[in-house]
Amino acid sequence: xxxxxxxxxxxxxxxxxxxxxxxxxxxxxxxxxxxxxxxxxxxxxxxxxxxxxxxxxxxxxxxxxxxxxxxxxxxxxxxxxxxxxxxxxxxxxxxxxxxxxxxxxxx
Amino acid sequence: xxxxxxxxxxxxxxxxxxxxxxxxxxxxxxxxxxxxxxxxxxxxxxxxxxxxxxxxxxxxxxxxxxxxxxxxxxxxxxxxxxxxxxxxxxxxxxxxxxxxxxxxxxxxxxxxx
Numbered sequence: 024x025x026x027x028x029x030x031x032x033x034x035x036x037x038x039x040x041x042x043x044x045x046x047x048x049x050x051x052x053x054x055x056x057x058x059x060x061x062x063x064x065x066x067x068x069x070x071x072x073x074x075x076x077x078x079x080x081x082x083x084x085x086x087x088x089x090x091x092x093x094x095x096x097x098x099x100x101x102x103x104x105x106x107x108x109x110x111x112x113x114x115x116x117x118x119x120x121x122x123x124x125x126x127x128x129x130x
Numbered sequence: 131x132x133x134x135x136x137x138x139x140x141x142x143x144x145x146x147x148x149x150x151x152x153x154x155x156x157x158x159x160x161x162x163x164x165x166x167x168x169x170x171x172x173x174x175x176x177x178x179x180x181x182x183x184x185x186x187x188x189x190x191x192x193x194x195x196x197x198x199x200x201x202x203x204x205x206x207x208x209x210x211x212x213x214x215x216x217x218x219x220x221x222x223x224x225x226x227x228x229x230x231x232x233x234x235x236x237x238x239x240x241x242x243x
Contacts, residue, residue, distance in 0.1 A: 024191070055229075057229060057230065059175075059230065066224060066233040066234065066235060066236055067175065067224075067230065067233055068233075069230060069231055069232075072229075072231070078231075110174065110175055112175075112177075112229065112230060114229035114230075117188050117190075117191075118177055118188075118189075118190040118191060118192070119165075119177040119229065120177065121174060121175040121176070121177065122174075123174050124174045124175075
């Protein structure tokens with residue numbers, strides 16, 4: 024199975040900060056990488072697809088990038104509504120696998 | 131509008147079989163895949179399996195021996211059946227469209243006697 028190593032597990036940050044979350048794939052997954060945001064008691068929400076493409080309705084302060092086997096989600100100018108848990112998902116190969124999650128919280 | 135809604139029992143006894151239904155609207159099951167994902171309380175997400183638009187299935191190898199996914203296209207429903215349930219199967223179960231583009235609200239399933 025492809026392992027998605029997500030870091031950090033917890034990320035304290037201040038409003039207005041620029042933050043980056045990373046997932047490293049254990050094998051080649053091309054650009055079959057998605058990012059999700061999950062708030063307490065809610066279903067996850069697709070934020071980024073194809074590693075770099077913004078999903079419908081997602082604010083432009085969110086962006087995705089890739090460097091080799093490292094995939095990153097960056098949030099510019101953090102807002103209070105961005106506090107949530109973020110997960111990556113590789114859907115290149117069965118079984119699809121999620122990262123372990125990053126909890127973004129106010130410092 | 132794309133919608134998915136999970137339904138099923140909230141409580142299942144250990145060793146019993148879980149049966150869940152995902153009812154979809156706003157798209158056809160013959161055009162899009164439906165995946166099942168679960169999330170134990172306070173933990174991360176686990177992909178369980180998929181019903182592809184053509185009718186084939188694929189499963190997480192860790193669950194494959196216990197899991198079955200089927201569908202009724204006329205009713206726009208996808209079914210999940212998983213046997214030999216244990217307490218560690220307690221989770222919120224979600225159905226999603228495509229590779230989790232759209233999600234249902236989830237259904238909490240507790241395995242307990």
